[in-house]
Amino acid sequence: GTYFEYAQSAVTLLAEAVTRAAGEDIQSFAQRELMDPLGISAGSWYWERDDAGHVQGFYGVNMRPDDFGRLGELMRRGGAWRGRQLLSREFMRQAIAPSATNGCYGWLIWVNAGAPCIGPTVEERPVEPGRDFPDLPADMYQFAGLFGQRVTVFPALGLHVVRTGHDPSFTGGDWESQLYDKVLAAVAD
Numbered sequence: 001g002t003y004f005e006y007a008q009s010a011v012t013l014l015a016e017a018v019t020r021a022a023g024e025d026i027q028s029f030a031q032r033e034l035m036d037p038l039g040i041s042a043g044s045w046y047w048e049r050d051d052a053g054h055v056q057g058f059y060g061v062n063m064r065p066d067d068f069g070r071l072g073e074l075m076r077r078g079g080a081w082r083g084r085q086l087l088s089r090e091f092m093r094q095a096i097a098p099s100a101t102n103g104c105y106g107w108l109i110w111v112n113a114g115a116p117c118i119g120p121t122v123e124e125r126p127v128e129p130g131r132d133f134p135d136l137p138a139d140m141y142q143f144a145g146l147f148g149q150r151v152t153v154f155p156a157l158g159l160h161v162v163r164t165g166h167d168p169s170f171t172g173g174d175w176e177s178q179l180y181d182k183v184l185a186a187v188a189d
Contacts, residue, residue, distance in 0.1 A: 004101035006120040008058035011108065015057030026055055037086055038070045059146055065162045071143070072151040072160035096141045104132045112140040120144075136180055152180070157187065 015026050022029040027047050035045070045067060048060025074080075075096075079087030087095075095107040103114025112133050119126040133140065142152040148167035153160045161183055167175060 001100055004099065004105065004118045005125075006118075012054075012057035015055050019054075034086060037081055037084060038067075038074060040067045040070060061145075065164050068143075068151050068164070069160060069162045072153050072162060075141075075151075076153045076155055076158070076160050106141065108143075110142050110144050112136060113138050133177060133180070135177070136184075140180075148175070150176070154184070157184070159183075159187065 018029065019026045031042050035042070040063065045061065045063035047055040048062070049055055074086060075092070078089060079085055079092040095109055096111055096113075097106055098111055098114030099105050099107075102116075102118045104110055104112070104117035110132070112131050115128070115130045117128040117130065117132045119128070131138065137154055137156055139155045140152060142150055144150055148163065148165060150163040151160065152163070161180070163179065
């Protein structure tokens with residue numbers, strides 16, 4: 001609890017821990033408990049696996065943008081979907097709260113609420129004294145995937161944005177701020 005280091009192996013171990021705790025493959029468990037209630041069919045998504053057949057954990061969830069949007073909307077609604085609480089309110093509160101060691105990271109979710117902000121790259125260990133996106137709402141949070149894949153939620157605005165595609169500067173930067181500036185400027189109250 002004293003030092004933040006972005007790591008992928010811990011997330012892979014987390015996926016294996018869920019598999020063991022549930023007594024079934026994590027993808028099957030997620031399908032029944034989360035995807036089915038959200039209307040995401042089993043044949044429409046997959047999670048990359050290693051040579052031993054274990055899900056990669058830290059990457060490789062492949063699904064349509066609309067289905068990623070369902071996950072964003074579930075988060076925006078505090079874990080509730082069509083009158084059913086799929087994720088507990090306590091989980092939701094803690095998942096999007098800044099961690100003690102990184103004001104920009106919750107439970108596998110990048111948040112815009114705190115500072116300092118420690119980036120994901122390991123070689124340089126970038127540390128910014130302020131929020132990641134100081135000009136955007138502090139309640140914004142996102143799932144940030146490889147090469148600029150994003151599911152970004154703006155709770156106070158009742159909005160989520162799904163961005164798929166490939167960007168060589170996938171660690172953030174101007175393209176991301178510009179995207180949100182344009183989207184938010186297009187929203188009228």
